[in-house]
Amino acid sequence: MRFVLNGREVDVKAHGMKRLLDVLRGECGLTGTKEGCGEGECGACTVLLDGQAVNACLVPFGQVRGHSVTTIEGLRGRHPLQRAFVTEGGTQCGVCTPGMIMAAAALPKGATREDVRVGLAGNICRCTGYEGIYRAVRKAHRARPTAHDSRPTAHGSRLTAQGSRPTAQGPSRRSTRPKSGLAARRQPPAASRKGSR
Amino acid sequence: MPTIGRNVPRCDGMEKATGAARYVDDLAFPGMLHGRTVRSTIACGRIRRVNLLFDPAGFTVVDHRDIPGRNVVALIVDDQPCLAERVVRHIAEPVLLLAHADRERLIAADVDIEYEPSEPVFDPLHSPKVFKSVAIDKGDVEAGFRVADEIVEGEYRVGHQEHVYIETNGVVAVPENGGITVHGSLQCPYYVQKALCVVLGLPPEKVRVVQAETGGGFGGKEEYPSILAAHASLLALKSGRPVKMIYDRAEDMEATTKRHPAVVRTRTGVTRAGRLTAIDVDVLLDGGAYTTLSPVVLSRGVIHATGPYRCDNVRVRGRVVMTNTPPNGAFRGFGAPQTQFAAEVHMERMAERLGMDPVKLREVNAFRAGDTTATGQALGRDTSALKVLREAVKRTDFRRRRRSLRGTNRGLGLALFFHGAGFTGSGEVRLASKASLELTERGARILVSSTDIGQGARTVLAQIVADTLGLPLDAIEVARADTGRVPDSGPTVASRTTMVVGGLLQRCAVEMKRTIGRLTPRQYLRRHRALVVTRQYEAPTAATFDETTYRGDAYGTYAWGCDVAEVEFDPVTYEIRPVRVTAVQDIGKALNPRMAVGQIEGGTLQGIGYALLEEVVVRDGRMANAQLTNYIVPTTMDTPRIDVVIVENGYRHGPFGAKGVGELPFDGAPPAVANAVRHLGLDVRSLPMTPERIMMLSGQQSAGSR
Numbered sequence: 001m002r003f004v005l006n007g008r009e010v011d012v013k014a015h016g017m018k019r020l021l022d023v024l025r026g027e028c029g030l031t032g033t034k035e036g037c038g039e040g041e042c043g044a045c046t047v048l049l050d051g052q053a054v055n056a057c058l059v060p061f062g063q064v065r066g067h068s069v070t071t072i073e074g075l076r077g078r079h080p081l082q083r084a085f086v087t088e089g090g091t092q093c094g095v096c097t098p099g100m101i102m103a104a105a106a107l108p109k110g111a112t113r114e115d116v117r118v119g120l121a122g123n124i125c126r127c128t129g130y131e132g133i134y135r136a137v138r139k140a141h142r143a144r145p146t147a148h149d150s151r152p153t154a155h156g157s158r159l160t161a162q163g164s165r166p167t168a169q170g171p172s173r174r175s176t177r178p179k180s181g182l183a184a185r186r187q188p189p190a191a192s193r194k195g196s197r
Numbered sequence: 198m199p200t201i202g203r204n205v206p207r208c209d210g211m212e213k214a215t216g217a218a219r220y221v222d223d224l225a226f227p228g229m230l231h232g233r234t235v236r237s238t239i240a241c242g243r244i245r246r247v248n249l250l251f252d253p254a255g256f257t258v259v260d261h262r263d264i265p266g267r268n269v270v271a272l273i274v275d276d277q278p279c280l281a282e283r284v285v286r287h288i289a290e291p292v293l294l295l296a297h298a299d300r301e302r303l304i305a306a307d308v309d310i311e312y313e314p315s316e317p318v319f320d321p322l323h324s325p326k327v328f329k330s331v332a333i334d335k336g337d338v339e340a341g342f343r344v345a346d347e348i349v350e351g352e353y354r355v356g357h358q359e360h361v362y363i364e365t366n367g368v369v370a371v372p373e374n375g376g377i378t379v380h381g382s383l384q385c386p387y388y389v390q391k392a393l394c395v396v397l398g399l400p401p402e403k404v405r406v407v408q409a410e411t412g413g414g415f416g417g418k419e420e421y422p423s424i425l426a427a428h429a430s431l432l433a434l435k436s437g438r439p440v441k442m443i444y445d446r447a448e449d450m451e452a453t454t455k456r457h458p459a460v461v462r463t464r465t466g467v468t469r470a471g472r473l474t475a476i477d478v479d480v481l482l483d484g485g486a487y488t489t490l491s492p493v494v495l496s497r498g499v500i501h502a503t504g505p506y507r508c509d510n511v512r513v514r515g516r517v518v519m520t521n522t523p524p525n526g527a528f529r530g531f532g533a534p535q536t537q538f539a540a541e542v543h544m545e546r547m548a549e550r551l552g553m554d555p556v557k558l559r560e561v562n563a564f565r566a567g568d569t570t571a572t573g574q575a576l577g578r579d580t581s582a583l584k585v586l587r588e589a590v591k592r593t594d595f596r597r598r599r600r601s602l603r604g605t606n607r608g609l610g611l612a613l614f615f616h617g618a619g620f621t622g623s624g625e626v627r628l629a630s631k632a633s634l635e636l637t638e639r640g641a642r643i644l645v646s647s648t649d650i651g652q653g654a655r656t657v658l659a660q661i662v663a664d665t666l667g668l669p670l671d672a673i674e675v676a677r678a679d680t681g682r683v684p685d686s687g688p689t690v691a692s693r694t695t696m697v698v699g700g701l702l703q704r705c706a707v708e709m710k711r712t713i714g715r716l717t718p719r720q721y722l723r724r725h726r727a728l729v730v731t732r733q734y735e736a737p738t739a740a741t742f743d744e745t746t747y748r749g750d751a752y753g754t755y756a757w758g759c760d761v762a763e764v765e766f767d768p769v770t771y772e773i774r775p776v777r778v779t780a781v782q783d784i785g786k787a788l789n790p791r792m793a794v795g796q797i798e799g800g801t802l803q804g805i806g807y808a809l810l811e812e813v814v815v816r817d818g819r820m821a822n823a824q825l826t827n828y829i830v831p832t833t834m835d836t837p838r839i840d841v842v843i844v845e846n847g848y849r850h851g852p853f854g855a856k857g858v859g860e861l862p863f864d865g866a867p868p869a870v871a872n873a874v875r876h877l878g879l880d881v882r883s884l885p886m887t888p889e890r891i892m893m894l895s896g897q898q899s900a901g902s903r
Contacts, residue, residue: 025223030216031216031219031222031223032215032216032217033216034220034222034363034364034412035222036363036364036365036446036825037446037824037825038445038446039446039824039825039826041824041825041826042363042825044363071216072215072216073215073216075215076215077211077214077215081214082211082214082215083211083214085210085213085214086206086207086210086211086213086214087204087206087210088791089791089792089794089795091207091210091213091214092413092651092652092653092795092799093213093362093363093364093411093412093413093414093650093651094209094212094213094214094218094410094412094651095220095362095363095364095412095413096363097213097214098214098216101214116833117833117834118833118834120833121832121833121834122832123832123833124361124363124825124830124832125363126360126361126362126363126413126415126799126803126830127413127651127795127799128795128798128799129795129798129799129800129801129802129836129839130798130802130833130836131794131795131798131838131839132791132794132795132798
């Protein structure tokens with residue numbers, strides 16, 4: 001199956017009904033994406049699919065054909081969020097961190113505290129109480145692009161901010177939304193959580 | 198440049214932020230199999246038959262007969278089998294182990310276990326078996342009640358709490374050198390090693406335990422990894438291949454330990470002026486099916502049961518009993534959150550009964566230096582109960598804010614609390630922890646078994662050593678917690694790592710600096726080849742604690758806190774929404790303020806979750822909501838603004854004055870939130886305060902007032 005992984009076109013052999021999470025960690029050898037719950041609640045496995053944050057545990061691999069997937073490895077350690085998570089106390093045990101950073105990377109610049117709160121509602125952190133994460137996002141949004149960021153090879157922030165386009169042959173964006181994954185993330189978290197009590 | 202007191206970034210931060218950090222599920226070994234646990238489906242009974250309903254080709258199957266050593270999980274009392282033999286005592290008890298190279302086939306393998314069920318015990322109030330009971334007596338409680346103007350009684354209940362570390366429990370066991378090496382997500386490598394030696398019948402030199410990067414613990418990876426490591430090791434030794442066992446979320450929630458549910462009955466005598474004359478507390482903990490760490494959880498619970506208040510006449514009775522549910526165990530706070538929730542809600546009820554300002558009542562009774570605790574420990578100058586109380590009241594303009602909220606759907610509440618740092622009683626002396634420092638070309642390497650599970654131990658320990666040696670932080674390395682390489686510096690629990698192990702390392706560094714004198718590390722190594730300094734724990738004072746009478750100095754020092762919580766009540770959904778929490782905490786010295794604040798913010802939020810959202814629903818001995826869809830932990834949407842104020846009243850035997858910080862923040866948030874809800878007029882005495890419970894409570898109260 002051909003798709004764009006971290007800015008590079010790849011061809012990966014795996015069953016179409018395998019979870020994207022398992023293909024990334026297994027066939028692709030990218031273990032930065034973590035499994036926390038396997039049911040789309042914790043967000044530890046968040047990756048970007050065409051620039052949108054999705055839970056890789058809810059996306060069947062077949063759905064990424066012809067699309068672009070960005071994982072934490074795709075930020076190459078140069079995204080301002082990565083440094084800010086370290087200096088501002090946004091990471092403690094670190095297991096939610098890759099997913100949290102990917103979800104934060106999908107937020108628009110200039111997001112308010114409330115935007116950040118809502119935007120990260122699908123990512124559970126059990127260590128920080130979220131304050132350190134808010135500080136990190138605020139700091140990264142204020143940060144000017146560093147020399148690194150402006151290098152042509154470092155597509156980290158641009159890729160995540162705008163999303164890379166699906167290949168020309170790919171189906172339209174709307175029809176390829178991984179329904180389960182996005183539906184879970186798009187519902188207002190408070191409401192969806194309550195309904196299941 | 199000194200690092201103590203500065204926000205140096207955590208040394209493992211970039212690895213975590215780039216996804217490069219290797220957690221146990223990220224490890225792979227050639228020829229590795231996957232392991233699975235077959236568990237009991239009844240709460241109590243005898244196993245009649247085990248039927249394997251799959252083709253065993255390619256499978257490794259292990260039951261209790263394959264255990265080469267003793268079939269126990271060695272800890273305090275060796276009552277828990279590693280694999281059930283004839284009897285099961287709780288649902289999800291391990292019976293059989295399977296391993297296969299292919300995960301799909303492993304999961305599909307069907308096993309049928311025939312049982313002869315017997316009547317289980319689920320209600321701790323009717324348990325036939327007491328694991329441990331404790332009595333604390335001070336003064337004359339009956340005399341105290343006789344001089345009281347008011348006597349206030351109450352019963353307070355709290356349920357289980359699940360840790361929900363985002364990385365579930367997991368290990369890989371690798372047969373090596375005629376023994377076994379276990380890589381795992383764990384807090385206490387030497388606990389696991391000791392347990393493995395017993396169950397595998399191997400000497401310590403054949404059992405190596407290595408901590409992989411660990412995705413949160415909170416106590417949930419204190420004792421539990423021992424049984425999991427034993428399971429993976431049995432499969433690995435039988436198959437001769439590495440075996441990985443990673444629990445999925447449902448198995449982790451159903452089978453692993455939880456915070457102990459508690460019933461606390463309190464009766465206090467108080468004068469009209471608000472002075473406590475007698476405190477009488479009865480604490481009952483539900484231990485689950487086996488002893489695990491319950492006796493020690495009970496100890497800490499009863500010692501903290503009076504709250505941070507002076508009283509000449511105290512009686513505390515505590516017991517932890519058996520029920521046919523999965524064993525409960527360590528969880529941040531370790532018994533103290535349960536009893537201090539009761540103490541602080543009770544304090545609020547006393548203030549109501551006396552018609553007294555709740556701050557004033559606490560001021561009258563709060564511990565001062567020189568006061569004695571329930572165990573008779575005289576408190577030192579590092580006692581900060583009044584200081585944190587006054588600071589919290591001032592910061593939040595508590596009295597005025599509380600008045601201004603009257604008649605609205607918002608409430609404001611407060612809780613004062615304390616937490617003993619380090620092991621209880623003579624625990625630290627018995628542990629006799631060791632820490633070592635090895636001179637390197639650039640500086641020094643820290644050798645300790647203390648684990649970084651997210652709290653930042655690596656960074657803070659390195660700061661202590663760097664500043665003591667007078668070297669830059671990047672000259673200090675921290676060796677991986679590997680029993681093949683580091684000495685036993687005790688478990689990473691009980692808010693002890695910075696204070697106790699950090700203290701040992703400071704002593705190592707002082708000695709190392711004296712030894713190398715004016716030479717640089719490189720020069721010293723050229724002349725003398727190597728230098729390793731080791732220090733072992735010694736009690737800093739002659740203080741003693743009698744574990745039969747519970748008299749004496751229970752802890753070296755205490756950390757102090759006062760939390761103020763503001764909540765909003767939604768009259769349509771009956772939700773209680775936390776709006777803002779102010780946490781004022783004396784931790785002696787914040788060696789790395791940002792990381793200390795991170796501990797306080799995170800611990801406070803776990804406490805808010807315990808207070809409002811987190812309910813383990815147990816049906817017929819099984820956790821009915823073993824998934825994150827309906828076991829609700831706080832997301833960003835459930836989280837209030839948390840303002841942290843650090844107070845530094847140093848402990849003279851802690852490194853740079855540090856006390857423990859890990860657990861203290863958990864103790865305060867639940868009662869502060871409960872008291873804020875009480876301010877709304879709801880008589881809350883149990884947790885969690887879910888919308889259902891709040892609805893029932895307000896229904897009962899309005900029916901009662903009609």
